[in-house]
Amino acid sequence: MTAPDDLDLLTTAELTIVGRVVQASNATLVCEISRPETETETETETETDTAAPLRCVYKPVRGEQPLWDFPDGTLAGREVASYRVSEALGWGVVPTTVLRDGPVGPGMVQRWIDTVDRRPEAGDGIDLVDICRPDLVPDGYLPVLRGHDETGEEITLVHADDPRLHRMAVLDVILNNADRKGGHVLEGLDGAVYGVDHGLAMHRENKLRTVLWGWAGDPIGADLVADLERVLEALGGSLGDELAPLVTDAEIDALRRRVRSLVERPVMPAPTSSRPLPWPAF
Structure with missing residues (x-):
């Protein structure tokens, strides 16, 4: 804080x-x-x-x-x-x-944000969003995409099944974040998980591109839905006034529609576009 x-x-x-x-x-x-x-x-x-x-x-x-x-x-x-x-x-x-x-x-x-060092030489293992072999996906991680690296080795894009990261994924849906790369996920020394680089957000057209697809189709918890309901109400008042100098009225209306959609059907969406991941992914 x-x-x-x-x-x-x-x-x-x-x-x-x-x-x-x-x-x-x-x-x-x-x-x-x-x-x-x-x-x-x-x-x-x-x-x-x-x-x-x-x-x-x-x-x-x-x-x-x-x-x-x-x-x-x-x-x-x-x-x-x-x-x-x-x-x-x-x-x-x-x-x-x-x-x-x-x-x-x-x-x-x-x-x-000062971050945790999880490089192999630091002894802390895999990042919250990372790439590994399909047979080496750690417990507590969700696979997102399988592919091959430049040598032809099969690899899997994964992210942690972590409530701090899940909250970020829900935020990305309502912000319509078009650029949630793995490198934009920071694990702070304070124990919190932060998302940065939101310049490509809040567009009124669907542009959601993220590496956090592991929860696609899963329900959103009642505690998060309660927070969304509170924000939906605030968008018609004080929060809408705060956002007005920063983005357009049409973009605020689109934000309100996205929040309402998750409140009415609290399920994480699945990819619908031909380009659901940002590139590069890190």
Whole structure:
């Protein structure tokens, strides 16, 4: 969770660019925000403490690549809208995300997530979303797709049968997320699972592309449905007002229809398009 002071820093404090995510298709800059110094008084002296800077991701609008199916300059707003929906649900799937000015103009700023290292050399095994041989799918994992790697070896795309990940999959359905890659699923050191990169979300046409198809056809739990019902009501009031500056009225209406559809029939959808997975998948 983000402390209120950190939310204020993300929204208003000066951003210092310290790096860039070079694999990203849009300009994605790593920034730090200095925290205010604090003073602690002891019996003999006053000590000044300097906390570690707050790290964040900054995606300026001017660094967005043009897309044929999403209007230019709208990806930052979609990222923030996705965060607002996640927060309205109470799920905390999307890290704190704000829309603000930065060193190279307006853009979205999102809290950085420190992640668990599950590389084989770290000794922690398979990721929440990963690829393995079909005969080596671990217990507690769901197969999504079988194929072959560049050497011809048979492989399977899998993801964990984890309630934290299932909640993300439900969120992707209502957000109409067109880009849920495995690399967009982050297991935080705090024990939470976060989804990032929601610039290709909230379109009014069906564009759901995700690696989280393992629950297709399964029922959605009553606790999640209750959250969806609450958001459905809020979309007609305060939440709809929050989203209005970020996405179009038609996209808010489409969001409302998707939420209502899951409330009325709480079952995870199955793929219906010819391209149900993003590419590349990671």
